[in-house]
Amino acid sequence: MMELSEAIRVRHAVRHYTDKPIPQDIADELQKTIDECNREGDLSMQLKLNDPVAFEGFLTDYGIYKGARNVVAIVSDRTPDWEERCGYYGAHVLLRATQLGLDTGWVRQFGRHLSKHVELEQGERPRFAIVLGYGVNHGHQHKSKRxxxxxxxxxxxxxxxxxxxxxxxxxxxxxxxxxxxxxxxxxxxxxxxxxxxxxxxxxxxxxxxxxxxxxxxxxxxxxxxxx
CATH class of the missing domain: 3.40.109 (NADH Oxidase)
Structure with missing residues (x-):
């Protein structure tokens, strides 16, 4: 399996996905990471698989997600630092998915769109999402600051x-x-x-x-x- 340092270099945002399902053993490994991050980060991230209706055609600033049927909903309440914790522990999951051979996309406008598809405790709401699966391509590097x-x-x-x-x-x-x-x-x-x-x-x-x-x-x- 690739090192995290390599996962950082090879991961690029992907919006268009094939219908290839995520194997159960890979989903189980990803769920372990999600469980660990939820405990450490006081979050309620949730893995949702094989639900094409929830995400098909969802429009973001970068374009439309197509074929997206798997997602990690990043759920939190409003306790201090919730925004940074969502990013920090979401990045754990993002790169673990890359290590497991999955393509990903971090989505920032997904909150309300996901509300009816996740389990929420009092005061919680979905903040962001990680779309994942097998991309039509593997994306490309974006321009970066120096x-x-x-x-x-x-x-x-x-x-x-x-x-x-x-x-x-x-x-x-x-x-x-x-x-x-x-x-x-x-x-x-x-x-x-x-x-x-x-x-x-x-x-x-x-x-x-x-x-x-x-x-x-x-x-x-x-x-x-x-x-």
């Missing part, structure tokens, strides 16, 4: 390799309208990293996705903590 547009390092300080790798991985994260409105700043102690969202639709959710990508890019041996 490293120096989103990275800040104190003047005169050498940039650690892990910091650069982390930022470069964050630049491959899916963001709303491909806006990439986040900044990663290395603190003067050379160990703490602050991550800040800019202004824009879903900016804090995008930051959560980017932070997970940063952690994967930096590597498990990187000696850093979030400020």
């Amino acid at each position: 490293y120096d547009q989103v990275a800040r390092v104190p003047s005169g300080m050498a940039t650690p390799d892990w910091f650069r790798r982390g930022v470069e991985a964050a630049l491959l994260a899916p963001t709303s309208l491909n806006q990439q409105k986040f900044v990663f700043t290395l603190q003067p102690d050379g160990r703490k990293v602050s991550a800040k969202a800019g202004l824009g639709p879903c900016a804090h959710t995008d930051l959560g996705i980017a932070k997970y990508h940063f952690e994967i890019g930096a590597g498990s041996d990187a000696d850093f903590v979030w400020a």
Whole structure:
């Protein structure tokens, strides 16, 4: 199975899907990740398979989803940081699906559209969705900002390799309208990293996705903590 760092590089947004079903063993593996992320992130993400009526023809800013019949609904209440948690743990699921050989698309306008297809507790609602399955193609890389547009390092300080790798991985994260409105700043102690969202639709959710990508890019041996 591919490493997460490779999954970051090969994953691209896909909108058109074939009717090939997701095998049960792959669905089971994905469900394990969803269960783990729900526990850690205090979310209620739900995997829904083989429901073409719910998603066919759904229009987004990027175009229409066709053949989409499988989805992970990202459900949360409004407890603090819900937006960033949806992004951070949703990114776990997104990249796990990629490791399992699935194509994906992160959808930000899916909330109300999914309400009648998921189970909701008091105060919960579907915020986003991950459409998944086997694409007609595997998508393509979108234009990205440059490293120096989103990275800040104190003047005169050498940039650690892990910091650069982390930022470069964050630049491959899916963001709303491909806006990439986040900044990663290395603190003067050379160990703490602050991550800040800019202004824009879903900016804090995008930051959560980017932070997970940063952690994967930096590597498990990187000696850093979030400020």
